[in-house]
Amino acid sequence: MAATEAGGRAAPVNASANAGPGMGTGSRKAFYQFGYARAADQDAFAATGKPPRHPIVVVGAGPVGMTVAIDLAMRGNEVVILDDADRIGEGSRAICFFQRTLEIWDRLGVGKPMVDKGITWQVGKDFLRDDLVYQFDLLPEDGHKMPAFINLQQYYAELYLVERIVELPRIDLRWRNKVSAIDSHADGVRLTIETPDGPYEIEADWLIACDGAKSPLRAMMDLEFKGEVFDDRFLIADVKMTADFPVERWFWFDPPFHAGQSALLQKQPDDIWRIDLQLGPEADPETEQKLENVVPRIEWMLGHSNFELKWVSLYSFQCRRIDRFVHDRVVFCGDSAHEISPFGARGANSGVQDAENLAWKLDFILKGEADTSLMATYDAERSDAADENIGHSTRSTDFIAPKTEMERTLRNAVLHLAARTEFARAMVNSGRLSQSVTYATDFSTPDTEAFSGSAKLGAPVPDATLRTAEGRET
Numbered sequence: 001m002a003a004t005e006a007g008g009r010a011a012p013v014n015a016s017a018n019a020g021p022g023m024g025t026g027s028r029k030a031f032y033q034f035g036y037a038r039a040a041d042q043d044a045f046a047a048t049g050k051p052p053r054h055p056i057v058v059v060g061a062g063p064v065g066m067t068v069a070i071d072l073a074m075r076g077n078e079v080v081i082l083d084d085a086d087r088i089g090e091g092s093r094a095i096c097f098f099q100r101t102l103e104i105w106d107r108l109g110v111g112k113p114m115v116d117k118g119i120t121w122q123v124g125k126d127f128l129r130d131d132l133v134y135q136f137d138l139l140p141e142d143g144h145k146m147p148a149f150i151n152l153q154q155y156y157a158e159l160y161l162v163e164r165i166v167e168l169p170r171i172d173l174r175w176r177n178k179v180s181a182i183d184s185h186a187d188g189v190r191l192t193i194e195t196p197d198g199p200y201e202i203e204a205d206w207l208i209a210c211d212g213a214k215s216p217l218r219a220m221m222d223l224e225f226k227g228e229v230f231d232d233r234f235l236i237a238d239v240k241m242t243a244d245f246p247v248e249r250w251f252w253f254d255p256p257f258h259a260g261q262s263a264l265l266q267k268q269p270d271d272i273w274r275i276d277l278q279l280g281p282e283a284d285p286e287t288e289q290k291l292e293n294v295v296p297r298i299e300w301m302l303g304h305s306n307f308e309l310k311w312v313s314l315y316s317f318q319c320r321r322i323d324r325f326v327h328d329r330v331v332f333c334g335d336s337a338h339e340i341s342p343f344g345a346r347g348a349n350s351g352v353q354d355a356e357n358l359a360w361k362l363d364f365i366l367k368g369e370a371d372t373s374l375m376a377t378y379d380a381e382r383s384d385a386a387d388e389n390i391g392h393s394t395r396s397t398d399f400i401a402p403k404t405e406m407e408r409t410l411r412n413a414v415l416h417l418a419a420r421t422e423f424a425r426a427m428v429n430s431g432r433l434s435q436s437v438t439y440a441t442d443f444s445t446p447d448t449e450a451f452s453g454s455a456k457l458g459a460p461v462p463d464a465t466l467r468t469a470e471g472r473e474t
């Protein structure tokens with residue numbers, strides 16, 4: 001049976017072009033290319049030999065770096081962002097963005113294009129072979145400004161953030177500016193930057209490292225990135241096809257079209273569907289990405305060949321984090337601070353929450369409304385959040401890809417029970433999707449009264465009464 005028939009669904013209709021022979025894998029062209037422009041700092045450094053100084057330098061124009069830069073600029077700060085590339089749009093990465101991320105982006109003036117373009121969804125279904133074993137609704141009640149989740153290709157999210165940056169004169173975004181060395185000291189950081197015109201140097205009061213999971217800055221500072229590396233490999237295929245099955249997240253354990261493994265199907269904008277197929281630890285990346293191997297797998301899953309293959313890649317995953325997020329004036333944020341396996345969509349989503357947590361604190365410090373000790377709360381809160389996200393993601397990964405026969409036997413027992421009994425359904429774990437992380441409150445502090453009986457810090461409070469500027473309660 002084909003994937004599209006699971007749960008009694010009809011096969012897709014109006015299918016478009018065929019998978020074309022000759023399509024290279026991993027070959028999507030750069031979606032947008034921005035080019036390099038010489039910065040005034042380069043001339044100033046060449047003329048004087050003295051590195052120009054900036055209050056905030058962000059390294060990395062990924063979703064997290066751009067979010068923190070926009071937030072700081074909208075609070076009135078001048079921000080320089082450096083990125084070693086001059087493009088977005090290579091590869092298939094994040095697609096699921098959750099409500100809290102959308103609320104943050106909405107405050108920053110970029111929520112609407114994300115939601116307008118994204119595919120809104122809230123229902124997920126898990127199948128064991130053909131049987132529905134678990135179903136969830138992420139937003140059972142109405143009245144929220146932002147949806148529970150959207151699916152949106154990361155390259156669109158990055159494009160909308162770049163477009164927002166262009167509207168903000170306080171941000172100086174420099175493409176093809178690769179940071180090759182840093183010298184961090186108690187009250188600032190000196191950076192060496194490689195460009196097509198050669199190297200130059202600048203200084204920063206604060207350096208925000210948003211340079212991704214491989215973080216060259218982390219390596220330059222000789223900081224460890226500790227955690228778990230998983231052996232299993234997954235194939236990602238983005239296929240273009242028109243289909244009228246419901247906009248839901250479908251996950252299969254041991255599906256008939258991919259026996260003994262797992263599979264995931266989700267819709268993205270532009271009639272692109274994301275397919276994830278578990279291949280196991282032995283899969284050879286080169287062989288598995290060959291068209292003659294990929295296309296039949298997808299045909300078997302979909303039950304037809306009316307699709308166009310847009311992207312294929314293989315990934316394995318890690319759950320790791322840095323020990324401390326703040327090192328004097330260098331602050332790690334997003335994937336540079338924590339790498340989270342994709343199950344649960346917690347990578348970019350938690351990075352955007354790091355960015356929000358950091359921006360107002362750094363703004364207070366720069367305006368003299370708080371001293372630098374406030375940064376310790378960023379470290380404490382976002383370290384806790386990283387642990388919580390990594391915990392969820394690790395448990396999901398262990399359930400989806402059991403490492404031992406004993407784990408697999410237990411997992412299969414849960415799945416079989418879940419098909420028949422209510423209590424086992426909650427134990428099915430194909431990814432606990434991203435939620436706002438709540439922070440532990442220290443009730444031994446004088447704030448005890450203020451917090452007693454209230455929601456946990458960081459939790460949404462949907463029924464809370466708000467007072468308007470005129471003093472009216474709503």
Ligand SMILES: Cc1cc2nc3c(=O)[nH]c(=O)nc-3n(C[C@H](O)[C@H](O)[C@H](O)COP(=O)(O)OP(=O)(O)OC[C@H]3O[C@@H](n4cnc5c(N)ncnc54)[C@H](O)[C@@H]3O)c2cc1C
Binds near residue numbers: 060084178210215349
């Ligand atoms: C298959 C897959 C699926 C995923 N799905 C989801 C999902 O559904 N939801 C979700 O929330 N997350 C998901 N993620 C995770 C998400 O993609 C990452 O968490 C996110 O990209 C992290 O953003 P970032 O800005 O921290 O880092 P990045 O996006 O990695 O950006 C880092 C930037 O730093 C730049 N850079 C690096 N070194 C230098 C240097 N020396 N100088 C200057 N610039 C530099 C890079 O060019 C890059 O632009 C997924 C990841 C994968 C692999």
